[in-house]
Structure formats: structure tokens, C-alpha cells
Amino acid sequence: MHAINYEAPSTLDQAVSILKAHGENARPFCGGTDIIIQLRAGVRRTEHLVDIKKIKELRNLSFDAKKGLRLGAAVPCIEIHENEMMHRMYPGLTEAAHLIGSLQIQNRASVGGNLCNGSPAADTTPALIALGAKARIVGGKGEREVPVETFVLSPGRTVLGPGELLVEILIPAPSPHSGDAYLRFIPRNEMDIAVVGVGVAVTLDGEKVKSARIGLAAVAATPLLASKAAESLAGKKLDAKVLEEAGRLASEITSPIDDMRGTAEYRRHITGVLTRRALAIAAERAKKN
Amino acid sequence: MAEATTNGKYKVIGTRPIRHDGADKVTGRAKYGADYTFPGMLHGKVLRSPHAHAIIKSINFDKALKLPGVKAIVTSKDLPSVANKLEQAGEMAINPHHLSMNILAHDRVLYDGHAIAAVAAINGHIAEEAVRLIEVEYEVLPPVMTVDVAMKPGATILHKDLRNQEDGDKQTNVAQHYQFKRGDVAAGFKAADYVVEREFKTAMVHQGYIEPHNAVGIYSSDGTATIYCSTQGAFEVRSFSAQVLGMPVGKIRVVPAEIGGGFGGKTTVYLEPLSVLLSKKTGAPVKLVMSRAEVLRASGPTSGSQIKVKMGATKDGKLVAAEIWMAYEAGAFPGSPVGAGAMCIITPYKVENFLIDAYDVVVNRPKTAAYRAPGATNAAFASETVIDELAEKCGIDPIDFRIKNGVKEGDAQTVGPPFKRIGFIQTCEAIKNSPHYKSKLTGKNRGRGVASGFWFNAGMNSSATVNIHADGTASVVTGSPDIGGSRASMAMITAEVLGLSANDVRPVTADTDSIGHTDVTGGSRVTFATGMAVYEAAQDAVKQMIERASKVWEKKPDEVEFRDGKFFAKGNGVPPMSIKDLAPRFSRTGGPITGRASVNGRGVGPGFATTCVDVEVDPETGKVQILRCTIAQDAGKAIHPSYVEGQMQGGTAQGLGWGLNEEYFYDEKGILRNVGLLDYRMPTCLDLPMIETCVVEEANPGHPLGVRGVGEVSIVPPPAALANAIYRAVGVRMLETPMSPPKVLKAVLKHGGSAQHSAAAD
Secondary structure (H helix, E strand, O other): OOOOEEEOOOHHHHHHHHHHHHHHHEEEEEOOOHHHHHHHOOOOOOOOOOOOOEEEEEEEEEEEEEEEEEOOOOOOOHHHOOOOOHHHOOOHHHHHHHHOOOOHHHHEEEEEHHHOOOOOOOHHHHHHHHHOOOOEEEEEOEEEEEHHHHEEEEEEOOOOHHHHEEEEEOOOOOOOOOEEEEEEEOOOOOOOOOOEEEEEEEEOOOEEEEEEEEEEOOOOOEEOOHHHHHHOOOOOOOHHHHHHHHHHHHHHHOOOOOEEOOOOHHHHHHHHHHHHHHHHHHEEEHHOO | OOOOOOOOOOOOOOOOOOOOOOHHHHHOOOEEHHOOOOOOOOEEEEEEEEOOEEEEEEEHHHHHEEEEEEEEEHHHHHHOOOOOOOOEOEEEEHHHHHOOOOOOOOOOOOOOEEEEEEEEEEEEOOOHHHHHHHHHEEEEOOOOOOOOHHHHHOOOOOOOOOOOOOOOOOOOOOOEEEEEEEEEEHHHHHHEEEEEEEEEOOOOOOOOOOOOOOOOOOEEOOOOOEEEOOOOOOOHHHHHHHHHHHHHHHHHEEEEOOOOOOOOOOOOOOOOOHHHHHHHHHOEEEEEEHHHHHHHHHHHHOEEEEEOOOOOOOOOOOOOEEEEEEEEEEEOOOOOOOOHHHHHOOOOEOOEEEEEEEEEOOOOOOOOOOOOOOOOOHHHHHHHHHHHHHHHOOOHHHHHHHHHEEOOOOEEEOOOHHHHHHHHOHHHHHHHHHHHOOOOOOOEEEEEEEEEEEEOOOOOOEEEEEEEOOOOOOOEEEOOOOOOOHHHHHHHHHHHHOOOOHHHEEEOOOOOOOOOOOOOOOOOHHHHHHHHHHHHHHHHHHHHHHHHHHOOOOOOHHEEEEOEEEEEOOOOOOOOOEHHHHHHHHHOOOOOOOEEEEOOOOOOOOOOEEEEEEEEOOOOOOOOOEEEEEEEEEEOOOOOHHHHHHHHEEEEEEHHHHOOOOOOOEEOOOOOOOOOOOOOOOOHHHHHOOOOOOOHOOOOOOOOOOOOOOOHHHHOOOOHHHHHHHHHOOOOOEEEEOHHHHHHHHHHHHHHHHOOEOOOOO
């Protein structure tokens, strides 16, 4: 591996100015669980790594009943898993964060990093999409907020321009009678990358669905928001037929590939299965909230 | 620590002392090949082919050589020309020309990852950058990835000079055709009431040892070389390296380091000759360590295969005929284990009429190496699935079917000679009587499957010395690298003979100059053959000490007896003497005591195993969850039962991984896509239950302690047992490994959607 400069600024301003100074030649660096592997394998090349873990604002994890959740880009997954509030308010996202790699990896890896890596198979991204999360970005021409479902442009590429940095992820507070869930399919029981990942959030009105959102991973070049499938649920009771139809509509928007993790045909099938199963779990949770 | 032995005959054998190498391993002090470092040492990296099949038109390393810190670059031009024919190298026959071409590609690359050049630099990063700067011009050829494509008339040819015994002077990718037959197959099938004929495919899989290959080579100005490496066979590394480098064997010393797993994959050389070559060119020690991607791309996995099995049985469940066609991927050079597979495929059963045709086929994949019972697992996946189907047709419990047809002492092996005492039926009975098989499996989509396996086991050459220390303790020195707890067993055998405790014997694995020739740790042979040498060396030490005791007592040797670690003089009331009492007198009675033995291990006892597995299949995803697994295996005599059980569990775990998710995944260009353990899916601890073991002890009459090899046969039954369990869970016969979720789902959907079956054990 070639030599790389490493810097660890303690303020957001410093980080942005370093990133701006080096433009394309710098990458933010958090847990390093993706970028170090990519650098070593030679699939990415960069001259400067800017460690963002020492910036206080990026380590913030706080919840406000009105404003919702602020999840700093450098909060390690393990802190989410160890936070009782997260289990209560966002169990689906919490499960997704706890599925990444192993415990050791979760000590380093962050949800923000998972998003910025730009993988279509990221576990937490569909969970964020389901929750209607927004990414707050600084640097570039100023501050902006981007819905998570539009954050990834293609495998490994995101909306972040040179000098831009993801500061935090903003998630609305769940409405009453809401629940979320994330399911991924892997051939083994751990240490794997999603063949398909499905995140859902459901808000109920009595027995019927008031609204829902469905996020999909590993079934297209980017994570997807399955709007049609989600909208098909509105005003309906989640019986087998309704679930089946939502699953079908979700798999309809996928454009998966054949690779060592599964065939396109298999991924489409599993999208339907997981959508049904995740919706059922989320609805059960919503009934209790 | 040591429990009382369950076998009254022995005091140490059959107990479970803590392994001698344990403390250093758990504290991180144990020294593996990659841990070695020497003053002035350089680091090497290998340039590997990005193509599966191509002619090398030119190699230009001017730029790489100019990079500051780069000391030397070698290509095949630095290797001597060697014989293109099979030559003896220890007990194994190798083709030095093929080996040389695998170490560094000569004029063409034959697989993705094939080594082309090696760089030595002052650190690994510079060496890596230098590798990137080497310019190679290729003429890319079509890749030949599977045996059916390779065997087609007009197929692209890998080796222009390859011929087989049947096709005359025709160019071919078939390196060898083996045939085994007995009786009259047509008449056999005529007598059959049921005939099952199936075609199977198994994917190429890797041993998955955690420690990558490594080597440090030091070439001295006197023309000798020393190699430090993690290997299963220091003497093989010596002879193979000598062949490739054109050096006399006596000029090379190989020091075996601790080894982080081998399973057959560390019985050949990759980096070792390169380390010496680079050291010779630079005058400095050179270390090379593979990355995981290099291990997967360019070490030696085991063959993928295509197998057709047709078997017939009478209504009452007697096997009467078998016709088998099998072709194994050898990789880029001849030498798949298809011959062994053919000699194992129906060996557990008495079949009077059979015809087995087996083909060794070269393809554009890495040259295969040994993997735990090489060839037998592929074979058993096919035959044991067909046996299961025949048992079902006959309406006989699959275990009873095996007991009815299973081989016993006196029955003929596939290769002809009759079996001596064996324990196959006993492994079937052990499963039949196990709490697992007796339990009722309930729940939807669950099923129970059984399968059996056979493996020859090996004997070969081993040497041992037993040194008695001044304090009456001992060391036992062998040439067998310890990959499965064998040092503990060697110490225990020594302790048993000398009447010491296992802790009083220190086991050592020596380098090639410090112990007599000892063949590879492989073929489940160490506890058998090296154990035999150790047993005899300890006896030799006892014999010498009896003479010394007789000198001390001024008696004749035959008037002194040795039992329970003490010397007794016959007759008068002289108090007995322990080894501890005698040891200080060695010097005055003739010098130190060293017991020695070298053996050629005859009397090998073959191994059998039977495995039972319960699964639950998710009919919507095709995912198979293993609920419970039990293996019964004949160990002959378990020296250290924990390590026998460990071998049984380890082989089972690998067999289950092979069955479920492991596979080499090549794209259409012949490039390996899953070059890491993320996508080369071995089972993790969450994927397997605790594997239950039944150790059968049917003593091997060919060994003084009754030992038979236990290292390999456990891997043979699991893929077939899984296939049989899946069938009983969801009603589909899986004919292909890995039985990964997409394949199982496809079969389930074809079979009629998410048909739910109730669990049935029979």
C-alpha cells in the first residue's frame, strides 16, 4: 500500500477546510472498516485520510420527542445497540446497526460511514430510508439536507462532493402506533453481506395501515425506496393477500444482478419474502406503541 | 488434570491431559512461519496473472527494478530446466516440470492468480508497489473452466504436450483414466428390482486454513539454504524445493514453524522456492507471506467434479450392481484425487458387480492440492445420496440398509485385497443407538439424513528419538509437524511406555537435519506411523535402561524387569529403581540414553465414519439450518480422546460447510470473484450446532496400540447426509454442492412451491 497522510481535526471547520484543501485527494475516515480494506485491495486510492471521530458534533446521539433523532455521522454502531432509547424508538434501525460485521467491527463502524461508503448492500441504509431519514451535509457551497434514498448515486459514489462532509442523520420522531423492522437475507447466520435487505416502517390506524415506507438493499445499483409497495398498504389490513401484493410490488422495482451472493431471480424472490416478513414484524411493533 | 483412564490396560493413553503446545498458543508466544524475522531481512511479493488462460508475450520489469528499495526480481528465467516426468520426492511422485511451472509461469498463465514474477524489497509496501510496475503483455486465450468443457472434442488445450494412455498422440486435457471393475455389471443390473441413476456436480472448495502460506528463505554463501515455513511436511518442502531449484536435497534445511491449519493444503510448495531464489539473488533473508486473496486464488483447493452414479438393489435391500463415471478438475496441472475418489466411492459396501471409470482433467483453475480424505467427499456425496434413495425404494431404514450391505473383515476392497479388522458396521450401529437417532424429530420442514464414508489412511515413513533427561523426564523428537494435537499423543505414547506422566515428556518437532526422514503430516498417518516410531523408540530406550540397571545391580539384563516406570531385579530383595533413580547414573554406566526408531508404517487400518444430521429448511428462502449433528467414527484406539473428538468435529464442520455454502465462484472470464472469507462462505460458529461424537474403538491389528488414523474420514459423509436430510425435510433431492439457498429454493419451487413436509426420520 502507498503512503497516506492522516489528520484528525477536532472541529467541523477544521475538517471541512482540510477536505476542501485536498479536494478529490482526501477522504473522511471514521471506523475505516470499509475504506482501509478498499485501500489495501487497491480499489480506492486516496492521499489524505481525515479522521472525523474526534469532532464532538459528529459523535452526538440524542432524541427529542418533537424534533426526533440526531445521529452523528461518527457514532459507532455499538453505541446504538447499547442505547435503550434506540431499541424502544427505532428497533429496526438498531437491529440493522447490530447486524454489521461482528461486535468488534461494530465498535468501529458507524451508520454514517455505512451510508457514505455508498454500497447498495449497506444494512442500515434501507432502515434509514424506511424511517424517512435525512442526511445533513456541510462543506461545499454550504449546508444542505438530502433524503437518504437519494444519497447514493451508484455503487461507491454518493452526493458528497469534494470538501463535503456528512455531519449527522436526522430522523423524525415516530408517530403513535408506529413500528419499524429490518430483515436481511444472508446464506450464513452472521459475518455476511446482505443478499437482500429490507427495512420497513409502518404506522397503524387501528387495524389498518395509515402509512408505510419500505427501503430495499442489494437489489439495484443503489438502495431503493419502494414507494408503490408502501402506498399499496394505505388503508388496508395487513392480511396475507395484502402482504403478498406489497412484496410483489417491492420486487417489481428491483434490478438485481447475478453474482456470488445470489442470482437476480433469487434476489427478486427474496425481496418479496422479506418485505412480507418485515412488514408483519413492524406491524406487531406498531400495535404495541 | 488427567482423569483416570477408562481402559485398565493403560495409565496415560485414553486420558485427556492439557496439550503441551497449548500455553504458548493461547498466550500468543507460539512462533508461526510469518513470525520469523532475521537481520537484514527483505520482503517479497508475487505478481499474479489477471487472466485465467493466456500466453505471456513479454515481461518488462525495468520500472519496477528502478523503484527505490527494490532489491531483486525473479521470473521463470531464473529457474533451472527440470524433468517433465513423474519423479519420486519422498513417498510422493511429482512432476518437477509442472511444479516449476506452477511456482513461476513459464510461457503461459493457466489460471487467475498464477505466479509470474516475484519481487524482493526492503519492505512489503515497496515490494507491492514494484509488483504493480511490472509490465506483462498477454495474448488472452479462452478459459476452460469445467471438466465437461475440457473433455469435449475440440476443446481448447491447456498443455500441448499432455497425453494419456488411451488417446495415443492426440492433444488432450484428460491426463489420466482410471478404471476399476468386478463381476458382470449388466447381469448385476438385471438382477436388480430397483435401479437409481443420478448425475451430480460438486464445486471446487478450499481447505480454509486460517494461516496463509509463508516462507523465509536464507541462502548462504556456502551454497546451502535454510527455509522456515508453516508446512505439513518439512521433508516434502525440502525435496520439492530441491527439485524446482536444481539443488541437492542435502543442501537444504527446512525448519517447520507452528502451523495454523493445513488440512492437506500445506503439503506442497508455493513460496518456499521463491524465497530461496530471491535470497540467492539478494544475499539477504527473504520473507514471503500470502494474502487471503492469494491463498484462495493460487494455493491448492480440492477438485470440483461431475459424477454419474447408477446403482441397483434387490427388493430385500441387497446392492447388486454399480456403474460409475467420475471426472475431477485437476486444476492447471494433472493430479486430481479422482483415483482415490474412485477407490472410495462404493468401498463401504459389498457390491459384487461394478464398473468405475474415473478421469483426471486439467482446467484453468489453480492446481488442486490434498484436502482431508482427498477425492472421497465428492464421491460420497454422489454414492451416499443414491444409497439413500435405494434404501427408501426398498422401504428399509437407511442405517439398516448400510448395516445390511456394509463391509466387514474379509470382504474385498474396491482395489481387491480383503479388509482386515474394520469398524464400519460399528459406526452404523453407534449412530443407530445414539440419543440423536433415537430422538424423534418434529416440526415442519425438518428432516434427518445419514451418510457414511471411507478413507484408506496412510502409513509411510516416520522417525522418532526419545531422550531421557538427567532428572528422569524425557523428550520425544519427531519430524511430524503437529496440525491436530499429535504432539500430545506422541508425549502420551512415550509416557505410557516409560511409565511417566504425560507432563514429564516434552514433545518436539525437529527440522530436516535433526531427525530421520519423516513423511508429510497427512493421510491421517501421524498418530499411526509416527506413533509407531515413538512407541518403538521408547521401547528402545527402555531396553537400553534395563541394561544400565543390570550394570548397576551387577546382574544380567534378563534378570531385570521394567514395569510401571520402575526397574525390578529378579530374586533377592533389592528395592526397585525408578528412571529418576537411574538417570543420574547414565554417565557412569555408558553414557546418555537415546531411544531411536524409524519405521515404514505397514498395517494401516482404514477409517470409516457415519454421520447423522437434522436440518430445517426455510421453503421460502431455501436456507438450511443445521439443528443437530452426530458422528460415529472408528479410531482403533483413541490415544487422546479429546483430539480424536476434535478431529471428528473439525472434519464434520468442514464437510457441512462444503455441503452448504462453500464454492469457488468464477466469472465467465475465469476470474475468481470470491477472494475473501466474506464471500467464500465457511460456516461460522453460529451456523453449526455442537457436533456430538461417538468414538468407536475397533483396534487396528496392524498397530501395537490399535491406532488407526482419525484425521480425515469425518469430512466424507456430511454433504451427503445434508442432502438426505434436505430430502426428508422438503422432498427434493439435491444433486449439486453447495446446497446454497438459491439452489435449494429453485429445487423446492420446481418441486411444487413451499410444499411442507412433516419430519420423518425413516
